[in-house]
Amino acid sequence: MRAEIIGVGTELLLGQIANTNAQWISSRLATLGHSVYHHTVVGDNLKRVTDSFALAETRADLVIVTGGLGPTEDDLTLDAAQLVFDEELVEHEDSMEKIKGYYQRNQKFMSENNRKQARVFESASVFPNLEGMAPGQLVKHDDTLWVFLPGVPREMKYIMDEYVIPYLQNNYHIESQIVSEMMRFIGIGESDLETKLQSFITSQTNPTIAPLASEGEVGLRLTATGESTEKAKEKILTLKTEILAQVGKYYYGSDAITIEEKVRDLLKEKGFKIGSAESFTGGRFLERLIALPGASSVCQGGYTVYTVDMKERVLQIPKFLIKKCGTISHECAEMMALNAQANLNVDVAVSFTGVAGPDASEGHEPGTVFIGLQIGERKPEVHKFHFDGGREQVRVRAVKKAYEMIFHRLKK
Incomplete structure (x- = not known):
């Protein structure tokens, strides 16, 4: 079937939340062999929601709508659909009892607008929502199958997996x-x-x-x-x-693998331990690795040495080298990697020194980065890069580049 997914909610258009529902639903439909042709996001405006629904019905066999099923005035999904379907909305008794029960159990006052969450179309197949209030529902109108789901991801996923996916599997045989x-x-x-x-x-x-x-x-x-x-x-x-x-x-x-996971796996295969010496990256390289399960089997530790004094005192970078070459240099990056390897007793050591910005430092423009790498008894290597972007982007790109370097060296 040709499918369209519509997300209703001004918060999606404002960027306050990401439309992860559409991504998840698309993935689930793809596994069933249904092609998603359109993702639509529309704000909480009755005319625009109605227009979006009317357009979807002209180009899709299956329309899945998320959001706009709540109790407030700006929850307009069913009102818009009613204008398209020209079908009565009725109060679903079981859903209403569930809503009443929630307020009674929690000794809270139930305002009258909560009845809005129990509305369903007369011809709908109603799907109970055990994760929230508003039920899901399925409606056939003309040649289009419509599914209405809550916008809360947990509730949406429950109804999709428990009811919608089985319904599609049982009623729509896919040739491919x-x-x-x-x-x-x-x-x-x-x-x-x-x-x-x-x-x-x-x-x-x-x-x-x-x-x-x-x-x-x-x-x-x-x-x-x-x-x-x-x-x-x-x-x-x-x-x-x-x-x-x-x-x-x-x-x-x-698929889901990351470069950090791949480097972790290569280190495990070779029985290697890794450590780091970081300046402007502030421990970010090590944090990315330690966040992974099994990191303790490959990660020994690291240094965050941001100032000249810490480079000298903690990593024993010679004063004469810093005076001659500066901290942002090939020579300093190399010595940081060598000393980190020795002090941490690791097989692989990586070092970072550079200028994240926004100001220049030691005569180097923002984005100038030196990354050092020492593996076993190989000759140490240092590479100079210039990354575009602001301070955060420079730090992110430097860490990603280091993982790239380590991956290619370990793979050999």
């Missing part, structure tokens, strides 16, 4: 299944990746290929349809193997 895999690459830009895979992209049919850039890395979404999930997965695997033959050295994993 959709499978997607997100391949993740680091150390190569989106344009470069697309150029190297141009022959695959221009000839794509099934599976399809979609490059997606994110901070410091690139994703490649492969989507295939097949008579069964297994057949679709076979198509994905065939294309994935061909892609890896071209750009496999940049690939670190698929």
Whole structure:
């Protein structure tokens, strides 16, 4: 079925909350073989909600609406749908008793507007909401199947999993299944990746290929349809193997894995311990690693040495080196990595020194970063970068670049 997901709520348009409901529902529908053609977000205005519903009915076989089912005046979802359906809304007795029971048990006064949450269409299949107040409901109008769900993610997911998904599985047999895999690459830009895979992209049919850039890395979404999930997965695997033959050295994993998790796994495989010496990143590199389960098996610890005095006293960076080269230098980054490795007794040590901004320092412009890396008894390496963006972006990009460096070295 052609599906559309509509989120109702001005708070979504103001950016006060993210529309995670649409993302989650799309993922669930994809596993059933239903294609989502449109995501729509509309504010709490009766005419605009009504117009959105009327448009959706002209282009979708399935419309799932989240939000706007509450007790207040700006909860307008069912009022708008009533204008489109021209069908009566009635009070659902079981839902109303549930709402009354909540207020009685908690010894609270129930205002009359709470009855609004128990309204359903006369022809609706009603889905109890054990996580909240307003029930979900399913309505068939003309050739379109409508589903109305609460906007609270916990409530929406409960009703979807308990009622809506089983209903779709039982009543709508899908001839083909959709499978997607997100391949993740680091150390190569989106344009470069697309150029190297141009022959695959221009000839794509099934599976399809979609490059997606994110901070410091690139994703490649492969989507295939097949008579069964297994057949679709076979198509994905065939294309994935061909892609890896071209750009496999940049690939670190698929779907939910992060580069930090991949580095953790490589450290485990090799039996390595890692430590850090951080200046302007303020311990962020280590924090990203320690946040992961199993970090204690690979992470020894680290230093946050922000000032010149701390670099000298804690990391024993020689005064003459700092006087000659400065703290923001190739030489200082190298010594920070070497001393961190020795003091922490680790196999891998990474160091950060630079200028996050907004002001210049030691003659270096904001965004200037030196990252040092010492692995085992190899010759230490230091790389200089210049990252664009504000203070926060520079820090984020420096940490991501360090994980990229470590990944590529450990993979070898």
